[in-house]
Amino acid sequence: MSADRPARRVIAVAPMPPEKSAYALARYSRSPDSIENSIKWVHGHSSEKFWEQFYFDYGHASIADLGHVIVCFEDITELAAVRLEDEPVWDGQAKSSRYQNFASSGWYVPDAIHGSETEGTYLGVLRSLGEIYRQLHEPLVTFLSNREPCPQDMKAAEYQRTIAARAFDATRYLLPLASRTNVGQVVSIRTLEKQITRLLSSQLPELRMIGEELKDACLRPPMNVWGELSGQSAGLNEPMAPTLARHAKANEYQAGVYSDLSRYAKEALKGTDLDQPASWGKQESVDLIDLHDPVDETIATLLYRVSQAPYRKILAEVRNWSEKKKQDTMAVALGSRGPYDELIKEFRSGYAFIFDVLMDIGGWRDMHRHRRCQQIQQNFTTVHGYDVPPPLVQAGLADEYRQAMDVVLSDIERLKKVSAEAALYAIPFGCKVRCLFKMDFAEAEYIAKLRSGVKGHWSYRAIAWHMKQKLTERYPSLGHHMQATSPDIEDTLTR
Structure with a gap:
C-alpha cells in the first residue's frame, strides 16, 4: 500500500441525540472531514441553528432521515395503535394479543362520556365482551389439547404456550378496539414529525392527546435505563428532538380533507x-x-x-x-x-x-x-x-360466541346514536x-x-x-x- 493511500475504514458510531447525529451525518456528507471531526464540530456548534436553517427554512427534509429514535407508547388503545402504525415508513411492534390475556388490561373510556349514563352503557358492552372472552378460553384450550396431545419431543411449557396462543387466536375476536396495548417503534425524526402532525390533525381526541405527549417526549431527555445499568453516571441528558417538537403542529389540510x-x-x-x-x-x-x-x-x-x-x-x-x-x-x-x-x-x-x-x-x-x-x-x-373463528365451531362453542356478538353489535348501534366515538371503540376484532x-x-x-x-x-x-x-x-x-x-x-x- 502506498504511503499516501488512505486506509479503508468501517466505523460503528455510538448512539447520539437524534438531532445531533443527523447534523453530524449531514455535515459529513457536505465536507471532507472524517466522521470523528464532524462529530467534534457538531459538539461545538448549535444544532438548533442548523435545523432551523436547513430543515425548516430551506426544506432539506432528507437530513431528518439520519437521526433515529426509539419511542414506546404504553396503555394506548388498539385503535390508536392502528393509527400509529399507518405510517408507511415505520418499524415497530405492538403488544401481541396472541400470547397474553388482554381482558386484564382494562378498557379505554373516552373523556366525552366520563360520568354520563352513556359511560355505563359503553362499559356494559365492553364487560360483556370481556366476560365471554374469558369464558371461552379454557374450554377452547381443553378442546385443542385433547385434539392435539403434546408430542413426546416437545417440552411441556412450549406446548402449553402454543395451545394457549391458538386459543387466543380465536377468543381475541371478542376484544374491542378500546383494549389497551403497548407499541414500540424505531423511526427517523423525519417520520416522527409526520407522525406527530398526523396525530395532532386527527378527529379522534385520544390521538390528538398522544400527539401532544409525543411532542413533549421530544422536548425531554430520553429514558436511559441501559446506560444506568451499564454504570454510566448520567445518560443522554439532552432532549431527544427539541427543534422538531417546537415546529410540529396540526395540519389544516389533513384535519379537514376526509x-x-x-x-x-x-x-x-x-x-x-x-x-x-x-x-x-x-x-x-x-x-x-x-x-x-x-x-x-x-x-x-x-x-x-x-x-x-x-x-x-x-x-x-x-x-x-x-x-x-x-x-x-x-x-x-x-x-x-x-x-x-x-x-x-x-x-x-x-x-x-x-x-x-x-x-x-x-x-x-x-x-x-x-x-x-x-x-x-x-x-x-x-x-x-362479523366472522366466526373455525376453532370455536369445531369445539362446539360457536353458539355462545354468536349470541354474544349479536347482542354487542345491537348495543353498539344504539350507542352510536348518542356517541359515535364510544361506539367506534366498542367494535370487536x-x-x-x-x-x-x-x-x-x-x-x-x-x-x-x-x-x-x-x-x-x-x-x-x-x-x-x-x-x-x-x-x-x-x-x-x-x-x-x-x-x-x-x-x-x-x-x-x-x-
Whole structure:
C-alpha cells in the first residue's frame, strides 16, 4: 500500500441525540472531514441553528432521515395503535394479543362520556365482551389439547404456550378496539414529525392527546435505563428532538380533507344505493380488480375511503361520470391543500394489482403490517357483520360466541346514536373491515408466501391464499411462480 493511500475504514458510531447525529451525518456528507471531526464540530456548534436553517427554512427534509429514535407508547388503545402504525415508513411492534390475556388490561373510556349514563352503557358492552372472552378460553384450550396431545419431543411449557396462543387466536375476536396495548417503534425524526402532525390533525381526541405527549417526549431527555445499568453516571441528558417538537403542529389540510370528502360523497353518490349493503350483492373476501384508467382509479379510491361500499361497485359508478364531475371530486380532495402539503395517500395510483379485501379486524391487523404496498382502509364499522373463528365451531362453542356478538353489535348501534366515538371503540376484532391493497407482483408474491404459512392465523392465511388464486386465474404465467400454502394444510403446534 502506498504511503499516501488512505486506509479503508468501517466505523460503528455510538448512539447520539437524534438531532445531533443527523447534523453530524449531514455535515459529513457536505465536507471532507472524517466522521470523528464532524462529530467534534457538531459538539461545538448549535444544532438548533442548523435545523432551523436547513430543515425548516430551506426544506432539506432528507437530513431528518439520519437521526433515529426509539419511542414506546404504553396503555394506548388498539385503535390508536392502528393509527400509529399507518405510517408507511415505520418499524415497530405492538403488544401481541396472541400470547397474553388482554381482558386484564382494562378498557379505554373516552373523556366525552366520563360520568354520563352513556359511560355505563359503553362499559356494559365492553364487560360483556370481556366476560365471554374469558369464558371461552379454557374450554377452547381443553378442546385443542385433547385434539392435539403434546408430542413426546416437545417440552411441556412450549406446548402449553402454543395451545394457549391458538386459543387466543380465536377468543381475541371478542376484544374491542378500546383494549389497551403497548407499541414500540424505531423511526427517523423525519417520520416522527409526520407522525406527530398526523396525530395532532386527527378527529379522534385520544390521538390528538398522544400527539401532544409525543411532542413533549421530544422536548425531554430520553429514558436511559441501559446506560444506568451499564454504570454510566448520567445518560443522554439532552432532549431527544427539541427543534422538531417546537415546529410540529396540526395540519389544516389533513384535519379537514376526509370530512370534506365524506360530505361530498354523500351528495355525489345520492341515489346510487352504494350506501345500502343490500345493494352490494355477494361480498367476496378478496376481489382482484381489472386494470383501469388511473383517473378513474384515483376518483374511486377517494370515494372508497369515505364509503363502506366495495371498490368494484364504486368504480362502476365513477366510470359513468362526466369529466367535470371527476374533476370536481379531485378539487374537493385538493381544495385545502397548502403549498407544502403532501398528497393524501389515496392519490397513490397506478399499481398493477389492486385487491379489495374484506376480513376480520384481528386478522387485518397483521396484514396492516405490510409496508411495500398502499393500503386504503375504510372506517371501522359493524355493517359488514362479523366472522366466526373455525376453532370455536369445531369445539362446539360457536353458539355462545354468536349470541354474544349479536347482542354487542345491537348495543353498539344504539350507542352510536348518542356517541359515535364510544361506539367506534366498542367494535370487536371479530367485525369485518374493508381495505384496498395496491401492490406490484413482488409484494403480492411475498404476502401470499408469508401469510399463507401454517404458523399463521387462519384468517389471513385464507386471504393470502385467495390473493394467489385470484392472481393466478387472471395471470397464470405469473401465478405459477407464487408460492403459497393452502389453508387446508394445518399444523396446530407450529407457531
